[in-house]
Amino acid sequence: MPVPSTSAAAAFSADARIARMVEDVCAWARHESPTGDAAAVDGMMDRLVAGLEGEPVSIERLPGRDGLGGSVIVRAGPTTKVEHALVLSHLDTVHPIGTLEDGLPVRVEGDRIYGPGVYDMKGGAYLALQGFLEVARKGTAKRPMVFLFTPDEEIGSPTTRALIEHLGRDAAAVLVTEPARDGGKIVTCRKGVGRFEVHVEGRPAHSGSRHAEGRNAIHEAARQIAAIEAMTDYDRGITTTVGLIKGGTAMNTIPQHCRFAVDLRVETAADGEALARAILGLSPQRPDFTVTVTGGMNRPTFERTPQVAALYETAVGLAAEIGFALEETVRTGGGSDGNFTAGLGVPTLDGLGIDGDGAHTLEEYGLASSLGPRAMLMARLLETV
Template sequence: MTDLLAGSDTEALLPGMLADLEELVSCETPSSDPAAVAAGAERVARLGARDLGTDPEVLVVDGCTHLRWRLGGGPRRLLLLCHQDTVWPRGTLAEIPWSVTDGVVRGPGCFDMKAGIVLACTALARLRADGLDLDGVTVLVTGDEEIGSPTSADLIRAEARDCAAVLVLEASADGGALKTGRKGASMYELLVTGRAAHAGLEPEAGVNTTIELAHQVLAIAALADPAQGTTVTPTVLASGTTTNTVPAAGRLAVDVRALTAAEQQRVDAGIRALTPRVPGAVLELRGGINRPPLEVASSAALFALAQQVAARLGLPAPAGVTVGGASDGNFTAGIGVPTLDGLGAVGGGAHAVGEHVLAGELPARLALLTGLVRAVLDGELGTHARDGGGVGVPDEEPSGE
């Protein structure tokens, strides 16, 4: 481990990292806008080509643009996983413009997770300059993470499958903690079909979808198990068309989060076993399990290695937490590849108007990431993987993306 990984070297890179981050944040990339995502990908491609020394493959899947750099021609060893789409609609930049004030960076998507892209590219550029062989490293930047990765999930799993490790550049948890566990996420939509009738003249002739949905909301919510950390949350609800008509159609969205695959499967079975309660009502269920959990065992070895790297560099030992939000790291952990998440920026306010990055934390974050990449490529992960990581179970944090 050389001195280039810490201290004044990374501090000197901060202005360039902020300039790159401004370049990315200034191009709005809402997940629902394929043209905007494609335009953002062009900017990421330029920055990445400069830092990685080669142009990416541009992969368009069902209209969504993703970027892939496969460095060298050897076997895949390490995947750095990023996304450049955001939750923010076009026009947000006018309301929350790019700014750096008193060391606080603001702008839509700065924290979640465009700063992570900048960190990944800068870290690999430093390692290239230091003469490290990056053969076998893959960088994947997707464009649909915020909507469940419908076009990139298969690509992510395929890229990770032969790797020794996956490092996810999502934003950190509170205080810069790494995300050593993530709940799995399932998303459902329950459609109810009934029969319309006049609400005043003959309501008994109708089949009321609002009443049916009321029964189903209670049945679905009862599937939660707080003791196991399993949340089952009915969210968006709609039924009916006019105030004097028995509603003939309704729908309910349901968000499920679980710490283990067994719990996720239990809730899935329970939702699929729902039956109508109002005579004549018909149920149709759409959706299902979106991302499996990133269980703590999947990150233990990498987390131990990150702590060792931090100690070498004189950095504070990173904390590890389990969060409720899912990411693309859930996919890679779900196929058995060691995965460590939350290696991106320190800040807060993801998906909220207070989204921000702490500029002063970027150099240390860069040093940790650079050192961790080097350690994985030097084969150090094998020791930790054999001894089960050498650390206890990280703390649990109930919130997340």
């Protein structure tokens, strides 16, 4: 079934429009914006706002804090007091400044657009914005529309979680523009994420003349790490990972301190609570050590509730009208800002961004051919939900 001509989605059928979208995605990718560089992220927000000049939207800028960049809220659609449709995107990336010159230059090779953050998630943020703006121009939104752009998703959204949840509580539906998975599939459930910091303290000593007096914090940390890694249970969808560790001061000194970080992924809230208790309750396995653990569940589980399933079926029907088959992927281990809104019980769809692959690597790319159809889908969702 063709998309009705009165729909904002019809605006994305022209080749010239798609070519312009590719150019703009490349321009966004050329503006490097790693999370930890507040000036770079704010500069990306400046680019976003400059591109909205003359559009029928209102813009609110929120300053950053704790050394991170600020956020932008774009509003459009009817001014009624009914629940709004909320779109979530982040403009920070994992790629450090200099990635353009050292490993991942922006380029178009066939259908692939390469560049830092193209796939995760500037391509998705951009295409969703185009769908949002077309609906705003045509005045076809079913309800008020709110589009939130954040600066810190890649590190767990420490400064924006409260804002996301505040806007989410008043939303009828939340649409998240994280990248598509496995050839264009969207996300209807995600694991919960826990983050912990462990500090092991022993007793320093000279490794030659006073070895027996020392208590090696790195050795005790190794015992703790083995216990943590043993908590992984693939059958229950539980994974524990120690990916960062730091300890010691010199090769000939028994180390007094060792610190490491723990990443936890779980499929259920109950497992999240149980594993968090276990990790927070770690105690020394040998005498004369102290073990201190901080942290907790960073993102709640994103469950495929009946409300999420109903929203997914709506998206499937709209995609069929546009002319492509939409599928959902199996539960993904990665977290997103959609976990926060889904955790509130708000119907949430994720993975609505650009199709492609290579997130967080020097082979990251998005597919130009997915820009038009997925912008259309975003527009139709905003006209429908």
